[in-house]
Amino acid sequence: MRKYFMLVVLLLLASGLGASPALSGERGAVFTAPLEGTVGVSMEVFAAGVLARAAEEGAGLLVFTMDTPGGLVSSMRAMTAAILDSPVPVVVWVSPEGARAASAGAFILQAAHIAAMAPGTNVGAAQPVMASGQDAPEEDMKKKITNDLAAHMRSLSQLRRRNPDLAERMVTNSVSLTAEEALAGGLTDLVAPSLESLLTAVNGRSVLMKGEERVVSFDPSLVVELSMSPRERVLQFISSPDIAYMLLSAGILMIVLEVLSPGGFVLGTAGAVMVLLGAFGLRMLPFNWAGVVLLVAGIGVLVLDLMVGGMGVLSLFGLASLVTGGLILFRAPGGELLNVSMSVIGGMSLAFGIFFIGALFLVVRSHGRRPVSGVEGMIGRRAVVVEELDPDGMVSCHGEMWRARGVGGAVFARGEEVVVSDMEGFTLLVRDSAREGTPEAYIESVKEV
Known part of the structure; x- marks a missing residue:
């Protein structure tokens, strides 16, 4: 007991x-x-x-x-x-x-x-x-x-x-x-x-x-x-309208650029992660589908204008679409700052504008350069004879071995320097580099035409 x-x-x-x-x-x-x-x-x-x-x-x-x-x-x-x-x-x-x-x-x-x-x-x-x-x-x-x-x-x-x-x-x-x-x-x-x-x-x-x-x-x-907790901090961070807008905009741009110019999927993967984070932030906010569509359309129009080499009316429409999409991305009554701030919208639009202007400048400048591939890219390049041309042989041009033939049956010894004047299939037609720019070379080029 x-x-x-x-x-x-x-x-x-x-x-x-x-x-x-x-x-x-x-x-x-x-x-x-x-x-x-x-x-x-x-x-x-x-x-x-x-x-x-x-x-x-x-x-x-x-x-x-x-x-x-x-x-x-x-x-x-x-x-x-x-x-x-x-x-x-x-x-x-x-x-x-x-x-x-x-x-x-x-x-x-x-x-x-x-x-x-x-x-x-x-x-x-x-x-x-x-x-x-x-x-x-x-x-x-x-x-x-x-x-x-x-x-x-x-x-x-x-x-x-x-x-x-x-x-x-x-x-x-x-x-x-x-x-x-x-x-x-x-x-x-x-x-x-x-x-x-x-x-x-x-x-x-x-x-x-x-x-x-x-x-x-x-x-x-x-x-x-x-x-x-760290998880709750991340959720609080990405549920901010400003952050969700930036993640979506930058992520969509990265994915589009990856599709147009594949580069090991690094850019595309980063863009996909940013879009997923932005989408999760949208899930926690009363978003407007029209705003999402305008964001995607705006970036698409900017990329299209870059591809056609415009940077004119299309780019203005693209930037306007980005701004409008940010303004109407969120809806429903709530707090005074439950929207994308104008500073963020303006900053993102300015960043996109500078990016596409810079990209267009590089594209236009590349158009003024000498071609680096195809027949046009080979004409005028210098080559070194590695196998006697009589008139056919082998030359080294731009680090590559090519079949070559002397113009007009010209003979060139091994080690001589020649200039590519034309191509026939995969055979280079070459002339003496010492005569390049002389009246005789010009007369020969006219005869070839």
């Missing part, structure tokens, strides 16, 4: 050692994770994983450091829903100095249990725009999208007991505020220049979680820093 009692005690002790801090009454650690770049599928998946881990390990607080220009509405809604459902208090801290929580980022900031900003940061400009960078295509549709997102922003602000009117104006009027202005307007809860000052201000604060008041309590000496 005593053995059974000891076994039960050991099991209870073991279960107590394995309990999470939240269940054991201990103060949990502080988890921190960055939310940087475009709000998209990759950021959504990363944030969901961080929230799940913080809940599983009984964290006392989760701090998201944010710096985003905006992103997809669908990903923003998924992230705000996950934060609202989190059993761990969540702080969204716009940091470091110079960072912003624009567009979709403003919604995520309002969803946090505690909204904080560092000095020198800003929030707002959450008016819905098309991912191509333009307003919604129709006034009625734009109004519906704006009203829907304004209601979502207002509900988040009311839930967190902030200023819903000012929050709504970020959507309807694209209001943008500094950290100090947001705090004074009741849009955020505090301004903190560092993580240490943030934790000091937050510890012991009361927050509303699922309708119940809860005091935030954690151990500030236990800070667990989470970051994206």
Whole structure:
């Protein structure tokens, strides 16, 4: 009986050692994770994983450091829903100095249990725009999208007991505020220049979680820093509209050049990899097939103009197609920067223009050179007799052995230098190089004609 009692005690002790801090009454650690770049599928998946881990390990607080220009509405809604459902208090801290929580980022900031900003940061400009960078295509549709997102922003602000009117104006009027202005307007809860000052201000604060008041309590000496894995970083990188556009454009160009001028498949392989990466980035963004077609057509027209030696109207159409394709490559309402930036479009178009102008210059210059193959390429070349020509024999021309015959039955001894004047099949017709350019040689060439 005593053995059974000891076994039960050991099991209870073991279960107590394995309990999470939240269940054991201990103060949990502080988890921190960055939310940087475009709000998209990759950021959504990363944030969901961080929230799940913080809940599983009984964290006392989760701090998201944010710096985003905006992103997809669908990903923003998924992230705000996950934060609202989190059993761990969540702080969204716009940091470091110079960072912003624009567009979709403003919604995520309002969803946090505690909204904080560092000095020198800003929030707002959450008016819905098309991912191509333009307003919604129709006034009625734009109004519906704006009203829907304004209601979502207002509900988040009311839930967190902030200023819903000012929050709504970020959507309807694209209001943008500094950290100090947001705090004074009741849009955020505090301004903190560092993580240490943030934790000091937050510890012991009361927050509303699922309708119940809860005091935030954690151990500030236990800070667990989470970051994206290499795979997640790559996905976040290629899901940027600018990067996807550059990968697709450069990759398509490489593949076209490989097809036109095979060179060991190195260029084609690199192009295929770039196109695949760009296509994967498109898969994570609401892309427009018309934009993809315009990109391919633009590069095709540029290559066609190069092949026909034009560099005129066709090239202008090709560059215009590249620019238009970049402008309409992405669509659907989202963040203010869910489009290819004009600097990237202009830079890529300029690079393509310089490349094709340079290639055309080389082609035109090569047309003015003396031919290096065929009959035209052989005429005028000097050769050395290696087997006496009487009148037939062998000569060495341009490092190759050729059958040769002296013009007019001329005889040449071994070692003499001759000049190719014509070809008959694979036999070179040669004359004395010493007479090249003399009146006699000219008379002989006229007779041959």
